[in-house]
Amino acid sequence: MRRIAVVSDIHGNLAALEAVLTDIARRGADQIVNLGDICSGALYPRETADRLMALNLPSIRGNHERQVLTLPRDRMGLSDRHALDTLRPDQIDWLGSLPAQLRLTEDVLMVHGTPRSDVEYWMETVEPAGLRPATTAEIRARAEGVEATVVLCGHTHIPRIVQIDGGPLVVNPGSVGLPAYDDDRPFPHVVETGTPHARYAIIETREDGWSAQLLAVAYDWDEAARVARANGREDWARALGTGRV
Template sequence: MRIAAISDIHGNLPALEAVLADIAKRGADVTVNLGDILSGPLQPRATAERLMALDFPTIAGNHERQVLTHAVERMGDSDRFAYDEITELQRAWLRSLPSTLRLTPDVLLVHGTPSSDLVYWMESVDDRGQRQASYEEVLERAGDAQASLILCGHTHVPRSVLLDDGRLIVNPGSVGLQAYSDVHPLPHKAENGTPHARYVIIERIGQQWQVEHIAVAYNWDEMSSLANANGRPDWAHALATGRMPRQ
């Protein structure tokens, strides 16, 4: 079985199209979408329209939940932009998405961890910022989720960890946004260092999963200009560089 996994598109349609073209070239039996699909100052309505037509196995991320359930005055700028842009049909599609999904008996899709769409799995945040989580932290957050392959998103950081019990955890990184900052649970930022769109192909070969993390070029300057025009210079810098602005 050959799986292409995409996540954290955040309304970046050109990045999505570049990734889809690359998947088509490399080949996959199925493409799965791990959530955080629309929120951001880019093209949420057009991105939803494209994905609804494709009908990939898809789960909701924390941003889908927030767009659907938070009071408008509680929304951050990225969620509010998506909330204002998408159609009622697209809201209904978001409401239909599960928070987790078992693709096969041995493949589980989650957004953050098996028990939360907000907890970082393979990264941790402390008073020094974001860091790579230890093996012990990754193992604890895995809980008793049963699958040989567990796909997650949320942190935008491509990474794979093989647990001693044989479970493989894979984060494809983000299709649409290669750097961001947040203040929860403490101030931190994620930076992938280049603006390339990220995704992963995982293939079962014998009894093992083979993992290929992929970075794809697209017209990130166009999306950087759009973010700037929509009042988000932080996103503009992140989209153009894969880094957050220096203070």
């Protein structure tokens, strides 16, 4: 049996990350992997980067790493600007060294959004009316051409597990550091988990194949919300404290 802990979308929330790492140590895992969107946010980009650089986990970059590395500062959102203004050059270099995708084993593929895009939602669909769960056909179409038994994805911050008939087990562990947000692309929508817990997943293989478990961990989200508010991010403070936008 092999157990792999999966973290994603930490977004500079060091306290949530530490709580998740403690829970992983308590439950036991052979390995921890990181699916990106590591530092951008309203909290502690530099400290989060230092913690993860020291751990040297198998990691990929998310859309926020790409944006910090490539966009002009005046085109960045507030979270990316905070990361860019806070991170040291060696930390920026570390983010730049991360691959967009990583095949962890022959069975397991790590992506941020989907295999074709770091901003595509895999198990949710955005329409003019807002966000909804993706249909089975949509999820299967987004897996076209993928050769893996398990695909680990993040980006949407919504924990979900889907076994595609004749295809991979797709696992989104949810977000370690940000349980709710809003976005205007491709249409205005909100993403909410409804609670402030830090989220992660454990996947494991046994004789009958791979399985996955979604986990929620309590931490001092009121303090995290206080820091976000002190940094001028009332949107983050509300999301961190409630799991709602």
